[in-house]
Amino acid sequence: MNVNAFSSGGLRAFGGCLFVLLFSLAGISCAEAVPAQSEYVIGTVCTVNLYEKGTKAAYKDIFDRLREIEARMSANADGTEVDAINKSAGVAPVAVHEDVRAVVKAALRFAALSGGALDPTIGPVVKLWNIGSDDPRVPSPAELKAALPLVDWKDVVVDDAAGTVFLKRAGMKLDLGAMAKGYAADEVARIIAKHKIPRAIVDLGGNVMAVGEKQGGEPWRVGVQDPSSERGNHIGILPVKNKTLVTSGIYERFFEADGKHYHHILSPRDGYPVENGLISVTIVADRSIDADCLSTATFALGLEAGRKLVESLPGVEAIFIDTDFRVTITPGLAGTFRITDDRFTLKKD
Ligand code: FAD
Ligand code: MG
Numbered sequence: 001m002n003v004n005a006f007s008s009g010g011l012r013a014f015g016g017c018l019f020v021l022l023f024s025l026a027g028i029s030c031a032e033a034v035p036a037q038s039e040y041v042i043g044t045v046c047t048v049n050l051y052e053k054g055t056k057a058a059y060k061d062i063f064d065r066l067r068e069i070e071a072r073m074s075a076n077a078d079g080t081e082v083d084a085i086n087k088s089a090g091v092a093p094v095a096v097h098e099d100v101r102a103v104v105k106a107a108l109r110f111a112a113l114s115g116g117a118l119d120p121t122i123g124p125v126v127k128l129w130n131i132g133s134d135d136p137r138v139p140s141p142a143e144l145k146a147a148l149p150l151v152d153w154k155d156v157v158v159d160d161a162a163g164t165v166f167l168k169r170a171g172m173k174l175d176l177g178a179m180a181k182g183y184a185a186d187e188v189a190r191i192i193a194k195h196k197i198p199r200a201i202v203d204l205g206g207n208v209m210a211v212g213e214k215q216g217g218e219p220w221r222v223g224v225q226d227p228s229s230e231r232g233n234h235i236g237i238l239p240v241k242n243k244t245l246v247t248s249g250i251y252e253r254f255f256e257a258d259g260k261h262y263h264h265i266l267s268p269r270d271g272y273p274v275e276n277g278l279i280s281v282t283i284v285a286d287r288s289i290d291a292d293c294l295s296t297a298t299f300a301l302g303l304e305a306g307r308k309l310v311e312s313l314p315g316v317e318a319i320f321i322d323t324d325f326r327v328t329i330t331p332g333l334a335g336t337f338r339i340t341d342d343r344f345t346l347k348k349d
Contacts, residue, residue, distance in 0.1 A: 041066045044205025051199045058195040073180045090170030095163050103183045110293035111153035118297035119268040123173025124150045131264040136255040144271035151268045181207040182292025213241040227251045227279050236339040244288040248295035249280030276302035282319040
């Protein structure tokens with residue numbers, strides 16, 4: 001396969017099958033009480049596999065919670081709490097559930113850490129592109145110029161005492177798409193612990209939480225999908241216990257216009273999809289909200305600044321893949337992450 005196929009218009013060659021999925025590899029010894037369950041919620045297919053002690057009640061709790069989070073946080077539906085915050089931008093603070101405040105606070109923390117590369121107020125720019133809908137389009141430079149001044153995470157006020165979130169200027173819009181799946185994965189892990197289920201794999205559209213370890217004390221082996229092929233082919237394997245892996249990339253949500261590939265991770269600086277030679281970043285961490293914020297933030301920052309940020313955070317690791325299929329890992333993964341596809345090479349410093 002042509003390793004340059006990811007540059008500019010070359011993505012067309014892969015059509016709609018260009019995505020990365022993290023998946024739990026086979027070899028799991030399981031006496032399943034209730035089979036794995038999947039549902040389309042929070043804008044993606046969510047699959048939960050409770051390998052042991054999984055009950056209908058546990059699955060119900062999990063999927064009820066995911067629907068509750070979607071109902072509070074979707075920026076794509078009327079009547080959610082995020083929608084209410086957006087509609088009251090520049091007018092008044094809005095009382096919201098602590099779920100929403102927790103995600104906004106995490107987003108603001110990582111916005112600060114990334115120097116604004118991650119910005120939860122990217123909403124006006126996201127709406128212009130409309131990527132992921134049936135009707136994506138390339139906005140005009142004038143539209144982007146009008147929207148960009150509304151993007152500034154410093155103009156978000158979270159008041160925990162009052163239980164409110166306020167966007168200071170009219171026209172501002174929150175978009176929690178880069179963070180909420182991570183929060184949701186942490187909530188699913190909490191419910192799994194509450195039900196005293198010792199091992200499980202949670203996959204919220206590629207946002208993976210590996211709970212516990214495999215029976216017998218072995219780590220889960222999580223595969224990092226080959227971005228150039230169908231789901232299921234992996235470029236490498238990472239053994240993990242009680243960790244989350246979250247990937248951001250250019251392969252899953254995108255559209256093409258005039259032979260050009262436009263993906264969904266947008267620069268808060270110029271409003272265009274970030275192009276920095278990366279095709280994906282996978283973050284490995286304890287908390288999925290951190291990993292979700294960081295996957296988007298480090299993708300937007302690029303390899304050097306992204307790696308520096310990850311290395312400054314204890315307990316967080318990353319796998320960066322570039323358009324030439326070179327793979328960069330942070331030091332904590334040396335000796336554990338194993339590349340299994342020889343078209344991909346580990347980049348040495
Ligand atoms: P990530 O890298 O984690 O996030 C990328 C997303 O974050 C982009 O799609 C954009 O929304 C936003 N973003 C882009 N650039 C930046 C930036 N620089 N800083 C911060 N954020 C940025 N999708 C649908 O198609 N229909 C739905 O009805 C729908 N409902 C959803 C409801 C909820 C509660 C959530 C959490 C998501 C929903 N989504 C829906 C999906 C959502 O719009 C995002 O596209 C998705 O969460 C992207 O996740 P990711 O892991 O692929 O990428
Ligand atoms: Mg993210």
